[in-house]
Amino acid sequence: MQRRFKIRIPDPLAPRALIPHSLDMDIEFDPDKQMIAKHDDTTAHAVEPEPDTPLSDDEFERGFGAMLARRARAATGLSQQNFAEQFGIPAESLRDWEQGRKAPDTAAKSYLRVIARMPEAVAKVLHDAA
Numbered sequence: 001m002q003r004r005f006k007i008r009i010p011d012p013l014a015p016r017a018l019i020p021h022s023l024d025m026d027i028e029f030d031p032d033k034q035m036i037a038k039h040d041d042t043t044a045h046a047v048e049p050e051p052d053t054p055l056s057d058d059e060f061e062r063g064f065g066a067m068l069a070r071r072a073r074a075a076t077g078l079s080q081q082n083f084a085e086q087f088g089i090p091a092e093s094l095r096d097w098e099q100g101r102k103a104p105d106t107a108a109k110s111y112l113r114v115i116a117r118m119p120e121a122v123a124k125v126l127h128d129a130a
Helices: 057-076 080-087 091-098 106-117 119-129
Strands: 003-010 022-029
Touching (some): 057 091
């Protein structure tokens, strides 16, 4: 006997205005095929889930920076290359930020926030200054 379940998993790093705050997943569950652990003293410790490992400060900063970079670029609808060129950001840095390999510094985070909220105004100021 198969059962289908639909679950929602909250995504704490999802930007509020751009993508849903959770992921929907369909899971098929067949109890006849699933391994069910016995609840005795010898297997109880092996079945208990491990607690989530907290993020380090560096991991949190990279995840937060990735969210800011993706949100800013999504607000413009530009590709990574075009976004980098239009706003004077090295394309390699933008890729690293979006993929969470590196965290943007404080000034870059502020710049990304401004771009996300007023992309046309920032583009106009940069164009007029050139």
